[in-house]
Amino acid sequence: MTSDEVTELLTEAYIDELETVMNYLTNAIVLDGVHAEEVKASLEADVEEELEHARLLGNRLKQLDHSPPGSESFEAQQSSLQPPEDTTDVQSVIDGVLEAEDNATKRYRSLLEAAREADDPVTEDVAVTILADEAAHHTEFRGFKKEFPQE
Numbered sequence: 001m002t003s004d005e006v007t008e009l010l011t012e013a014y015i016d017e018l019e020t021v022m023n024y025l026t027n028a029i030v031l032d033g034v035h036a037e038e039v040k041a042s043l044e045a046d047v048e049e050e051l052e053h054a055r056l057l058g059n060r061l062k063q064l065d066h067s068p069p070g071s072e073s074f075e076a077q078q079s080s081l082q083p084p085e086d087t088t089d090v091q092s093v094i095d096g097v098l099e100a101e102d103n104a105t106k107r108y109r110s111l112l113e114a115a116r117e118a119d120d121p122v123t124e125d126v127a128v129t130i131l132a133d134e135a136a137h138h139t140e141f142r143g144f145k146k147e148f149p150q151e
Helices: 003-030 037-063 090-117 121-147
Strands: none
Touching (some): 003 037, 003 121, 037 090, 037 121, 090 121
């Protein structure tokens, strides 16, 4: 991989993190019901972490003499994280988060590998840091899925 490929992956990850912020925040606002409160609280906390990921990625792009993209570069990808029509459908949000975290894990593994091949240890560190957070998010929502009442 080249430094251009690293920059491209950083840019894609930056956009994805900001889309995740939007979807987590929206779902934290719209979910209803007795089973929603713990998931909403977790999504609210994750919004801050995902925003921090975007900051790390944007700052790394700047360090590499590139600018993080603005909103015109944005093309929504997370269809499974759209707010449910039935605002008590907490399970669909849990499933959407798990899918998003799986995709994020793949993305950061690719970034880690690209950074290694480009001999870019700083980007490697960014990827490992974010990858650890994404794994923790996935574990938390896997637990929600196990505990969620089956209908």
